[in-house]
Amino acid sequence: MALTDKPVTTFLDELASDAPAPGGGSVAALSGALGAALVSMVCNLTVGKKGYEDVQGDINDLLAQSEALRRKLIDLLEEDVKAYTGYSVAAKMPRGTDEEKAERKKAMQAALKVATDVPLAIAEAAVKVMDLCMPSAEKGNKWAVSDAGVAVLMAEAALRSAALNVLINLGSLKDEEFVTDRRAKLEGLLEGKGVMRDEIYDYVVSKL
Amino acid sequence: MALTDKPVTTFLDELASDAPAPGGGSVAALSGALGAALVSMVCNLTVGKKGYEDVQGDINDLLAQSEALRRKLIDLLEEDVKAYTGYSVAAKMPRGTDEEKAERKKAMQAALKVATDVPLAIAEAAVKVMDLCMPSAEKGNKWAVSDAGVAVLMAEAALRSAALNVLINLGSLKDEEFVTDRRAKLEGLLEGKGVMRDEIYDYVVSKL
Numbered sequence: 001m002a003l004t005d006k007p008v009t010t011f012l013d014e015l016a017s018d019a020p021a022p023g024g025g026s027v028a029a030l031s032g033a034l035g036a037a038l039v040s041m042v043c044n045l046t047v048g049k050k051g052y053e054d055v056q057g058d059i060n061d062l063l064a065q066s067e068a069l070r071r072k073l074i075d076l077l078e079e080d081v082k083a084y085t086g087y088s089v090a091a092k093m094p095r096g097t098d099e100e101k102a103e104r105k106k107a108m109q110a111a112l113k114v115a116t117d118v119p120l121a122i123a124e125a126a127v128k129v130m131d132l133c134m135p136s137a138e139k140g141n142k143w144a145v146s147d148a149g150v151a152v153l154m155a156e157a158a159l160r161s162a163a164l165n166v167l168i169n170l171g172s173l174k175d176e177e178f179v180t181d182r183r184a185k186l187e188g189l190l191e192g193k194g195v196m197r198d199e200i201y202d203y204v205v206s207k208l
Numbered sequence: 209m210a211l212t213d214k215p216v217t218t219f220l221d222e223l224a225s226d227a228p229a230p231g232g233g234s235v236a237a238l239s240g241a242l243g244a245a246l247v248s249m250v251c252n253l254t255v256g257k258k259g260y261e262d263v264q265g266d267i268n269d270l271l272a273q274s275e276a277l278r279r280k281l282i283d284l285l286e287e288d289v290k291a292y293t294g295y296s297v298a299a300k301m302p303r304g305t306d307e308e309k310a311e312r313k314k315a316m317q318a319a320l321k322v323a324t325d326v327p328l329a330i331a332e333a334a335v336k337v338m339d340l341c342m343p344s345a346e347k348g349n350k351w352a353v354s355d356a357g358v359a360v361l362m363a364e365a366a367l368r369s370a371a372l373n374v375l376i377n378l379g380s381l382k383d384e385e386f387v388t389d390r391r392a393k394l395e396g397l398l399e400g401k402g403v404m405r406d407e408i409y410d411y412v413v414s415k416l
Contacts, residue, residue, distance in 0.1 A: 003216070004215065004216040004217045005215050005216070005217060006215060006216065007212065007213050007214060007215055007216075008211070008212040008213070008214065008215075008216055008219050008238070009212045009213060009282065011216050012241055012242070012245045012278065012282070013245075015242065015245040015246065015248075015249055016244075016245040016246075016248035016249050016252065016274075016275070016278065017248075017249065017252055018249070018252035018253050018255075023246075023249065023352075023355055024246065024354050024355040024357070024358035027242050027246060027358050027362060028358065030216070030242070031239065031242070031361075031362065031365070033220055034220070034223065034235050034238070034239070036224075037220045037221075037223040037224040038223065038224075038231075038232060038235060040223075040224035040225075041223055041224050041225065041226070041231065044224065044225055044226035045226050047226075066224075067224070070220065070224065074217065074220070144231075145376075146232050146372040146373060146375070146376040147231055147232040149232070149369075149372045150232035150235050150236065150369040150372060150373075153365040153368050153369050154235060154239065154365055154369070156365070157239070157361040157362055157364070157365040160361050160409065161357075161358040161361050161362070164354040164357045164358060164409075164412060164413070164416070165354060165358075167354070167413060167416040168353075168354045168416045170416075171416050201368065201372075204372060205372070205375060208372070208375040208376045208378075208379050
C-alpha cells in the first residue's frame with residue numbers, strides 16, 4: 001500500500017516510530033504537497049466568483065500548475081521512501097570478501113545518489129509552489145488570503161527540509177563532481193527564499 | 209469520519225477543493241503534529257541505543273512530551289474543523305427581523321471567538337514542539353539529526369500558519385478586550401521564534 005493511501009494518523013504513527021522510513025524527506029514532500037493544495041484551494045474559491053471576472057484566466061493557470069505540483073510532490077514522497085529502501089538493501093549486501101565489500105560500497109554510493117536527487121527534486125518543486133503563492137494571494141479570493149500565506153510557509157519549510165536531506169546524503173558521497181554539482185544546485189534553489197517567505201507573509205498579514 | 213482517519217491523499221483532495229474546511233488552520237495543526245512525530249522518531253531511534261546510555265532519561269522525557277503534543281495537535285486539527293462549521297452554522301441563521309439579525313450577529317461573534325482560540329492553542333502547542341527540537345538534535349541519535357531539523361521547520365511553519373488564522377478572525381471581532389488580549393498572547397508566542405528556527409537549522413547543518 002502506498003504510504004499516502006494510509007490514514008493521516010497512520011502516516012504520523014509510522015513517522016514517529018523507529019522505522020527508518022518515512023522520515024524527514026517524506027515530510028518535506030508532504031509539506032510541499034500541502035502548500036500546493038492550499039494554492040489550489042485559493043484558486044478553487046476564486047473560479048467563477050463574482051468580482052473576480054478579470055482574473056479567471058490567471059487563476060485557472062495557477063490552479064493547473066498547483067495541481068500538477070501536488071501530484072508531483074506526492075509521487076516524490078513515494079520515491080523518497082523507495083530511495084531509502086534502496087539504500088538499506090545496498091547496506092545489507094554481503095561484505096565477506098574484498099570483492100563483496102567493493103560491490104557493496106559501489107551499490108551504496110549509487111543508492112545515495114538517488115537518495116540525494118529525490119529531495120533535490122522535492123526542493124525544486126517546493127520552489128515552484130512558492131512562486132505561485134504571491135499571485136494567488138494577490139489575485140485570489142480575498143477571504144482565502146490567509147490560506148495563500150499558509151501555502152508559502154509550508155512550501156518554504158518543504159524546501160528547507162528537503163535541503164537538509166540533500167546535505168546529509170552529500171556528506172557520505174565520494175564522487176566530488178556530483179557533490180559539487182548538487183551543492184551548487186541546492187544553493188541556487190535556497191537563495192533568497194527566506195526573504196521571499198517573509199515578504200509574502202507580511203503581505204498577507206497586511207490584508208488581514 | 210474524523211478528518212485525520214482519512215487517507216493522506218483524501219485529506220489533500222479535500223484541502224485543495226473549494227470546501228471551506230479543512231483549510232489553513234487544519235494544515236497548521238497537521239504541520240505541528242508532523243514536527244512532534246519527527247521529534248518522537250529521533251527519540252525512538254535513540255532509546256536503548258549503544259553510545260546513548262547517558263541520555264536515556266532525557267530522551268524518554270522528550271518522547272513523552274512529543275507524543276503528548278502530537279495527540280494534542282491532532283485533537284486541535286479536528287477542533288479547528290468543528291470551529292469553522294460552528295461559524296458557518298451561525299452565518300446561516302435567519303436574518304429576517306431585527307431580533308433575528310441581532311441573534312445571528314451574537315452567534316457569529318461567539319463562533320469567531322472559538323475559531324480564534326483554536327489556532328491560538330495550535331500556536332501554543334507548536335511553540336512547545338519547537339522547544340523539544342534543540343535537545344533532540346543535541347542528545348538524539350546523530351544519524352537522525354536532520355529529522356530534528358525538519359521538526360523545527362514544521363513546528364515553526366505551524367506556529368506562523370496558526371498566527372495567520374488567529375489574525376484573520378481577530379479582524380472580524382468586535383470585543384476589543386478579547387482582541388487586545390489574544391493579540392498580546394499571539395505576539396508573545398511569535399517573539400524570537402524565527403531566530404530560534406534559524407539557530408536550530410544552522411546547528412543541524414553544522415552536523416551534516
